[in-house]
Amino acid sequence: MGINVKSNHKDLSANKSRESQPPSSIKNTMKNIETLQLIFFILIIVLCIIIASDDNEGDTLTTSTILRDGDKLVSASGMFALGFISLTNSSAKRYIAIWYNKITTHDIVWVANRNRPITEPTAALTLSSNGTLLLIGDSSSTMYWSSLTSTIIDDINVTTTNPVAQLLDSGNLVIKGANNECIWQSFEHPTDTFLAGMKLGHDLRTGLSRNLTSWASPSDPSPGPYTGGIQLAGVPQLGITEGSTWFWRGGPWIGIGFSGSPETRGSHFFVITFISNAEEVEYSYQPIGNKITRLVLNHDGYGQRLVWLDPPGQWSLFWQAPDDHCDQYAYCGVFGICNASNMPMCVCLHGFQPRHPVNWALMDWSGGCVRKTELDCGRNKTGITTDGFVPVTAVKLPDTSVAVEDMKLELDACSARCLMNCSCTGYSLANFTDAGSGCIMWMGQLYDLRVYANSSQVFYLRVAASDLVSNKSHNRKATAKVVSTVVCFSIGAFLIALDSSEEVNMENTATNTDMDLPLFDFGTIADATNNFSEDKELGEGGFGPVYMGKTDDGQEIAVKRLSKSSTQGLDEFKNEVMLIAKLQHRNLVRLLGCCVQRQEKMLIYEYMPNKSLDTFLFDQDKKVLLNWQMRYNIIVGIARGLLYLHQDSAVRVIHRDLKASNILLDQEMVPKISDFGLARIFGGNEAKSQTKRVVGTYGYMSPEYAIDGIFSVKSDVFSFGVLTLEIISGQKNRGYYVSQNYYYLLRQAWRLWKEGNAMQLVDETIENSYSVTEVLKCIKIGLLCVQERPEDRPLMSDIILMLTSNNELLPEPKCPGFVAKAESSSSKRESPSINNVTLTITLGR
Numbered sequence: 074m075g076i077n078v079k080s081n082h083k084d085l086s087a088n089k090s091r092e093s094q095p096p097s098s099i100k101n102t103m104k105n106i107e108t109l110q111l112i113f114f115i116l117i118i119v120l121c122i123i124i125a126s127d128d129n130e131g132d133t134l135t136t137s138t139i140l141r142d143g144d145k146l147v148s149a150s151g152m153f154a155l156g157f158i159s160l161t162n163s164s165a166k167r168y169i170a171i172w173y174n175k176i177t178t179h180d181i182v183w184v185a186n187r188n189r190p191i192t193e194p195t196a197a198l199t200l201s202s203n204g205t206l207l208l209i210g211d212s213s214s215t216m217y218w219s220s221l222t223s224t225i226i227d228d229i230n231v232t233t234t235n236p237v238a239q240l241l242d243s244g245n246l247v248i249k250g251a252n253n254e255c256i257w258q259s260f261e262h263p264t265d266t267f268l269a270g271m272k273l274g275h276d277l278r279t280g281l282s283r284n285l286t287s288w289a290s291p292s293d294p295s296p297g298p299y300t301g302g303i304q305l306a307g308v309p310q311l312g313i314t315e316g317s318t319w320f321w322r323g324g325p326w327i328g329i330g331f332s333g334s335p336e337t338r339g340s341h342f343f344v345i346t347f348i349s350n351a352e353e354v355e356y357s358y359q360p361i362g363n364k365i366t367r368l369v370l371n372h373d374g375y376g377q378r379l380v381w382l383d384p385p386g387q388w389s390l391f392w393q394a395p396d397d398h399c400d401q402y403a404y405c406g407v408f409g410i411c412n413a414s415n416m417p418m419c420v421c422l423h424g425f426q427p428r429h430p431v432n433w434a435l436m437d438w439s440g441g442c443v444r445k446t447e448l449d450c451g452r453n454k455t456g457i458t459t460d461g462f463v464p465v466t467a468v469k470l471p472d473t474s475v476a477v478e479d480m481k482l483e484l485d486a487c488s489a490r491c492l493m494n495c496s497c498t499g500y501s502l503a504n505f506t507d508a509g510s511g512c513i514m515w516m517g518q519l520y521d522l523r524v525y526a527n528s529s530q531v532f533y534l535r536v537a538a539s540d541l542v543s544n545k546s547h548n549r550k551a552t553a554k555v556v557s558t559v560v561c562f563s564i565g566a567f568l569i570a571l572d573s574s575e576e577v578n579m580e581n582t583a584t585n586t587d588m589d590l591p592l593f594d595f596g597t598i599a600d601a602t603n604n605f606s607e608d609k610e611l612g613e614g615g616f617g618p619v620y621m622g623k624t625d626d627g628q629e630i631a632v633k634r635l636s637k638s639s640t641q642g643l644d645e646f647k648n649e650v651m652l653i654a655k656l657q658h659r660n661l662v663r664l665l666g667c668c669v670q671r672q673e674k675m676l677i678y679e680y681m682p683n684k685s686l687d688t689f690l691f692d693q694d695k696k697v698l699l700n701w702q703m704r705y706n707i708i709v710g711i712a713r714g715l716l717y718l719h720q721d722s723a724v725r726v727i728h729r730d731l732k733a734s735n736i737l738l739d740q741e742m743v744p745k746i747s748d749f750g751l752a753r754i755f756g757g758n759e760a761k762s763q764t765k766r767v768v769g770t771y772g773y774m775s776p777e778y779a780i781d782g783i784f785s786v787k788s789d790v791f792s793f794g795v796l797t798l799e800i801i802s803g804q805k806n807r808g809y810y811v812s813q814n815y816y817y818l819l820r821q822a823w824r825l826w827k828e829g830n831a832m833q834l835v836d837e838t839i840e841n842s843y844s845v846t847e848v849l850k851c852i853k854i855g856l857l858c859v860q861e862r863p864e865d866r867p868l869m870s871d872i873i874l875m876l877t878s879n880n881e882l883l884p885e886p887k888c889p890g891f892v893a894k895a896e897s898s899s900s901k902r903e904s905p906s907i908n909n910v911t912l913t914i915t916l917g918r
């Protein structure tokens with residue numbers, strides 16, 4: 074409207090000035106009048122615009138106005154807007170959000186009702202007279218959100234009069250009371266975006282924390298698993314956590330920036346302020362000039378600093394964390410240090426050696442490092458220690474949650490102080506500005522060190538006197554015999570070098586290691602799979618889709634493509650390549666090569682035309698094709714493959730995810746174990762391990778693994794037992810709670826066995842051509858494998874003996890694990906947890 078008015082009047086005045094031709098003496102007066110007219114018109118226009126937009130486009134909400142769906146508040150300069158949005162085109166879920174209004178991408182920076190989307194069209198945002206913003210439904214019965222739900226007001230008088238809510242140009246929604254005092258502000262309740270002027274951290278007086286919480290997914294703003302902010306333990310650190318574990322650690326503030334985030338030194342876009350005192354620990358930033366920048370914690374846990382560049386009018390990624398492998402928390406384990414430009418990336422700190430040399434050589438760094446020589450500390454009763462320090466240069470300082478800080482201590486005094494305390498493992502400057510000042514001392518194990526090419530940070534590591542001198546002839550390269558090298562990846566990836574230096578004490582050093590893993594070209598793979606077309610997709614593997622392909626020379630291949638986003642997948646991918654390249658057996662799927670190009674990571678296997686065992690076993694039409702002899706051969710084949718993994722290969726491998734869909738069948742129906750993404754390698758003398766991250770498939774998991782995360786060869790034996798019973802019965806063992814029938818197959822097998830009716834378990838589609846003794850032997854072996862206590866289960870070598878000999882003198886099985894309490898005849902110890910087991914399984918699904 075305003076624009077039409079404007080142009081009409083302009084035309085009018087232009088015509089006028091052309092029609093009349095006044096003498097030059099009065100020309101000026103006329104001009105002045107015209108100018109006045111113009112100003113007058115413009116004033117009217119501006120007024121029109123203000124009036125027109127007053128009902129829904131001001132920047133304030135008062136107790137007498139209501140914001141309904143379709144209305145919005147726009148900040149004074151138009152930078153930000155607040156209103157109702159949906160996150161998908163079709164969604165009926167509406168949210169109150171603040172977004173960039175001026176920027177064409179309209180990125181959302183804050184969501185009010187992230188926990189409770191609006192589901193009725195008539196919901197409205199109102200300001201109650203006590204200064205509370207309320208987002209309520211039609212009947213006023215549904216409160217979707219209120220500004221009180223996320224704050225505690227105790228020092229503010231709620232009897233405030235005439236409150237107003239205003240959207241500021243900073244993107245902050247503030248509620249102000251009668252005296253203009255701030256009652257509430259959205260900046261104190263951040264969602265996933267950190268804007269200039271906000272503060273992340275802790276108000277130590279009120280105990281209020283401000284941190285970012287990721288969205289659950291790009292279309293779901295409800296709180297996701299990741300939190301970004303300042304962690305207070307020890308010396309405060311910036312970082313991103315997933316639950317109680319670090320996802321990425323930005324480290325302590327060291328004057329010039331955060332130790333683990335060199336980018337935070339500022340730039341010509343923004344300056345950072347960090348305040349740490351008795352009252353607050355707070356991180357904030359301000360843009361330089363009129364630069365637009367934001368920091369966002371993405372749904373996948375990645376923190377990103379974005380800067381708006383105009384031209385070309387788009388967000389530019391200034392920084393991202395985690396950014397490389399070394400950014401993954403404690404990638405190299407305890408006392409290890411990560412160097413992203415080195416191969417391998419992890420080495421032990423000076424004076425330390427790998428805890429598990431074999432795993433270390435195979436690039437499983439999780440075990441970390443141990444001291445070569447114990448510290449003298451504590452043994453020398455004179456109180457004077459012979460320990461000393463070696464500088465570790467150009468680093469990100471270790472995790473300071475075990476550290477203490479003293480800003481007044483000079484570096485020399487810091488060193489002396491550290492030596493006096495037995496738990497002190499190292500120290501560094503606390504403030505690296507100018508000449509440096511202050512002191513941080515680490516009082517425990519050191520985690521998450523990494524190398525930065527340009528860092529000025531030095532960490533002083535405490536070592537025993539004998540490790541003080543760096544011994545050049547101790548250099549690994551001088552003595553290392555590289556037994557095998559599988560060159561697979563280019564830069565930034567990894568080499569497989571089984572390093573049999575004197576540190577590696579393997580019972581059985583790799584024997585068959587003379588192989589080269591061919592590198593496939595991306596184009597070749599793309600061609601072979603019709604550009605990864607959907608109709609070539611065979612299914613989903615452990616970490617991404619699997620495609621069928623045919624190379625130019627007619628060879629059929631299966632291509633496993635690692636999903637790009639998953640870093641977990643990347644580790645598993647590496648694990649798998651390392652393992653498979655080493656393992657060669659008739660009953661293991663053969664790796665033909667790999668492809669790492671254009672951020673793609675793929676594994677190329679021999680193609681198995683008969684797909685996986687489950688496609689036969691659990692298919693009413695196809696299971697008929699599996700007669701007893703074939704089933705028996707499959708059981709024996711799997712057992713042989715597993716025995717090779719457990720005992721006969723160069724390294725001990727525990728598969729951890731043995732199941733019917735991971736058994737592939739070749740043309741002759743020879744079974745091949747596949748999917749080593751979850752497998753773990755064990756040192757020769759290691760028998761079992763424990764993990765916090767229980768991976769695998771319910772239904773095949775042994776009790777001790779599912780409950781306590783303990784896995785050993787005996788957990789694979791359990792899975793083998795389940796698989797054997799499945800092959801015999803043609804039924805799936807369901808690991809979840811179905812009307813009391815959890816672990817149904819095991820219960821049924823055990824019941825029939827006890828009743829002497831074990832033959833009833835046999836799949837009825839098997840024709841009567843089987844040997845009853847063979848079937849009974851297999852059922853018995855299956856039951857022995859699924860015994861509750863790992864000690865009661867046989868080893869794979871025993872199983873091969875049982876299977877291939879005619880010896881019927883097998884031990885009698887007891888009640889299997891995961892079978893109902895009433896039927897449990899053996900261990901009392903486990904019975905109270907039966908409910909817990911079921912619960913775990915139910916929740917786990």
Ligand SMILES: *[C@@H]1O[C@H](CO)[C@@H](O)[C@H](O)[C@H]1NC(C)=O
Pocket residue numbers: 161162
């Ligand atoms: C939503 O609609 C917009 C505009 O019509 C379109 O560009 C976009 O692709 C749609 N998004 C989805 C997920 O359908």
Ligand SMILES: *[C@@H]1O[C@H](CO)[C@@H](O)[C@H](O)[C@H]1NC(C)=O
Pocket residue numbers: 201202203204205221231
């Ligand atoms: C303010 O008013 C709303 C509704 O009128 C009420 O739900 C809320 O409890 C009040 N807050 C306080 C602090 O009294």
Ligand SMILES: *[C@@H]1O[C@H](CO)[C@@H](O)[C@H](O)[C@H]1NC(C)=O
Pocket residue numbers: 228229230232
């Ligand atoms: C709240 O208001 C009452 C009455 O106006 C006044 O006496 C009291 O001091 C106020 N309290 C605060 C914390 O401002």
Ligand SMILES: *[C@@H]1O[C@H](CO)[C@@H](O)[C@H](O)[C@H]1NC(C)=O
Pocket residue numbers: 281282283284300302303314
């Ligand atoms: C994040 O902030 C919330 C709200 O103050 C707090 O409850 C939570 O403990 C904080 N989380 C972390 C990891 O600091």
Ligand SMILES: *[C@@H]1O[C@H](CO)[C@@H](O)[C@H](O)[C@H]1NC(C)=O
Pocket residue numbers: 328480504505506507510
């Ligand atoms: C670090 O040192 C610089 C220069 O001495 C000083 O200006 C700054 O305030 C110090 N920072 C901290 C956090 O102490």
Ligand SMILES: *[C@@H]1O[C@H](CO)[C@@H](O)[C@H](O)[C@H]1NC(C)=O
Pocket residue numbers: 412413414415416466467524
């Ligand atoms: C990291 O690795 C690179 C490449 O091997 C090497 O040049 C550099 O010196 C290493 N940095 C440190 C601090 O060890």
Ligand SMILES: *[C@@H]1O[C@H](CO)[C@@H](O)[C@H](O)[C@H]1NC(C)=O
Pocket residue numbers: 449452453454455457458459
């Ligand atoms: C204990 O300290 C004394 C004094 O420095 C030194 O002479 C002695 O060798 C130390 N003893 C041991 C066991 O390190």
Ligand SMILES: *[C@@H]1O[C@H](CO)[C@@H](O)[C@H](O)[C@H]1NC(C)=O
Pocket residue numbers: 477493494495496516
């Ligand atoms: C060593 O440091 C720890 C942590 O600061 C402290 O608890 C302990 O008392 C210190 N021990 C000695 C002997 O000073």
Ligand SMILES: *[C@@H]1O[C@H](CO)[C@@H](O)[C@H](O)[C@H]1NC(C)=O
Pocket residue numbers: 527
């Ligand atoms: C590293 O240091 C060199 C020399 O001091 C400097 O030119 C370069 O810009 C630095 N690189 C980074 C990424 O800071």
Ligand SMILES: *[C@@H]1O[C@H](CO)[C@@H](O)[C@H](O)[C@H]1NC(C)=O
Pocket residue numbers: 539542544545546547
């Ligand atoms: C250096 O290493 C060599 C060989 O490993 C060893 O014989 C020698 O004693 C070491 N020297 C020192 C000072 O540790």
Ligand SMILES: *[C@@H]1O[C@H](CO)[C@@H](O)[C@H](O)[C@H]1NC(C)=O
Pocket residue numbers: 599600603604
């Ligand atoms: C694959 O894509 C490329 C480029 O997009 C195209 O040239 C080629 O013809 C495609 N190949 C197949 C088999 O679709």
Ligand SMILES: *[C@@H]1O[C@H](CO)[C@@H](O)[C@H](O)[C@H]1NC(C)=O
Pocket residue numbers: 905906908909912
């Ligand atoms: C789970 O087991 C623990 C001990 O193992 C027991 O204390 C707890 O009550 C059990 N929970 C349920 C729900 O049975």
